[in-house]
Amino acid sequence: MSGALDRYIQAGEGISVEFKRCGSQPGQDTFETICSFANRQGGSVLLGVRDDGAVEGVPEVSALNIERNISNVTSNPNLFNVSPLVEFERLRDSEGRLVIRVWVPMGPSLYTFKGAVYDRVADADVRVKSDAQISSMVARKQSYYSERTVYPWVTESDLEMGLLDAVRDALRANDADHPWLSLSDEELLRAARLYGRDQLTGERGFNLAAVALLGKEDAILDVMPLYRTDAVLRRVETDRYDDRLVCRSNLVRAYDELVGFCEKWLPDSFVLDGGQRKSARDVIVRELVCNCLIHREFVSPHIARITIDGEGIRTRNASRALFAGPVTLETLDPTPKNPVIANFFTQMGRSEELGSGTRSLYRFSRLYTGRDPVLEDGDQFTAFVPVPLVMTAGVANEGGCFAEAGAMADGVGEIPRRNRTRAEVEAAVKDLLARYGSFPASAVAERVASVGERTVRRYLAAMVKEGRLVSAPRGRSTTYRAGNSDDSLGGDC
Incomplete structure (x- = not known):
């Protein structure tokens, strides 16, 4: 039995849950319940479940027609004065039997079915006739x-x-x-x-x-x-x-x-x-x-x-x-x-x-x-x-990872407020390569805030010359990935 279906069965019928047996078409009492749910606090009608909670299921071949019938009836102004919202969800028990959940939210109007007002009281749909009761229902909705x-x-x-x-x-x-x-x-x-x-x-x-x-x-x-x-x-x-x-x-x-x-x-x-x-x-x-x-x-x-x-x-x-x-x-x-x-x-x-x-x-x-x-x-x-780990907005690196400056997770976006040496720049580069596979110079500059981007680019150019990095133009910017030398900084996306 699915978790959702089991939860409803275990809870049993109440102010917001109703079980209904259902053949090829839903009965009139289904629409009385839909009306009462819309008038009270909303609820779920489980079609294919007996009153005692035993699952009978609905015929597979009839499922779509059942849902269409409910949609047509609730939209018919000759039957409902205002169309209540309904939504369908198909659930199955452990033996594969199909149950249709008809979810009805509380609505803003006073709903009637065939000219009658229905309210939900405990696990029953009650026909309301008293003007005082109807006025109370209107006041409740108006304030809500x-x-x-x-x-x-x-x-x-x-x-x-x-x-x-x-x-x-x-x-x-x-x-x-x-x-x-x-x-x-x-x-x-x-x-x-x-x-x-x-x-x-x-x-x-x-x-x-x-x-x-x-x-x-x-x-x-x-x-x-x-x-x-x-x-x-x-x-x-x-x-x-x-x-x-x-x-x-x-x-x-x-x-x-x-x-x-x-x-x-x-x-x-x-x-x-x-x-x-x-x-x-x-x-x-x-x-x-x-x-x-x-x-x-x-x-x-x-x-x-x-x-x-x-x-x-x-x-x-x-x-x-x-x-x-x-x-x-x-x-x-x-x-x-x-x-x-x-x-x-x-x-x-x-x-x-x-x-x-x-x-x-x-x-x-x-x-x-x-x-x-x-x-x-x-x-x-x-x-x-x-959101995905990213470095440069809208640009995918060669490993298919998306990136945007300043958007790194797990502390990558934190900006230290102290000067860094080239060794610190290299440490930032290694971490970026390990995380993303490639990066722009701006991503290093974001991590090494007190070292300007021009300085970062000089360090990166030196690493490219040494074969430790490979540069690849990407539109107006350049991305860097690990080089092929023995001293490559390495890293996978």
Whole structure:
């Protein structure tokens, strides 16, 4: 039995877990559970498991049709008043029987199935009829999702309406037949749930999500006075920073600005994923930036931060998690912080569905460096993804290793503040060759800070003349590798 499936079976049914037998199609009670999970705190429906936890499995030939049926029913406005988010994961027990996990996050709306409201109470789906109970559910959701807060004074003049053309371009690139493409500006904003009614006060207007996604700077400051994302590079000046971007733009603009900053300072190595050549860096940056922008608590005083250092890239942003602790593939049960904003980014093709993005981050981190990311949720969500050992940005040496000055790990990036002799320069060269196989002069100068780069180049030229090193022009720079003499400094990448 897989670790994830075993964890659900051992826990048993409860407020966020439901077992369902399933033949070729799911029964009506499956959709009642989906409705109740969306109305409460979210949960997982395990299709192919009996109430007592025994695994029966679902027919292999029916798996795709079951998933399509659930997607079609939850998207049908005649059955669900608002489409709840659903995501599928296929699990197997030790005997290979297939179980379909239907993951349903808590949603921002009050959901109904066939006109009825369902809530989750312990391990049961309860049909709610009392107006008082329904009002309580609305109040709970209203206070939980700050992105839904309505600001009646915000008008179209407070938004960068011109950005909607760029939004449409992204929609078209992601789906040429996207239904939003045929809508007017006003219709698109309503379809994206950026304009609505406060369910408690009855006031109508643009909500916080609209200001966060498209707002002009003055409107953002009025609604979210502490909003900003601070991106810094710390490799040489570890106590301060080597480069910095303070981003106060709306989310549509901030995405491009922050992705550009991260791509500028992270090495770009291509990997094979399913036989296709992809940029691991681009996938990782996209996921981390998206998470930092769209899964944050906007009314929190904590500033969101993205830090690139000699070990990797780190993000930190205010969160509002139902469950705190490490986020791993085995414990993955994400809850959307801002489903309206997240859906807007998903429609534009800038982010994946909830859960899929985390799995993609794990997969490409392993392809990038062979190591897992470190993710943890709580009052703040933190993420760390390591990067390859590097020396010169975007340049691969003859051994295929990527390198960038100042980005060495395990203490290579530390800069001693004392003069060094030629013997110390040679020691630095030996270590660089042992680690990377080749290097530029600037990498030695970074390690021997008080010896200027011109002096370093003279030492290196002497070593080339002695046959201890071989120089190789690389565009505007020169890299050095071990020579063939008996006194070669040697080293493998």
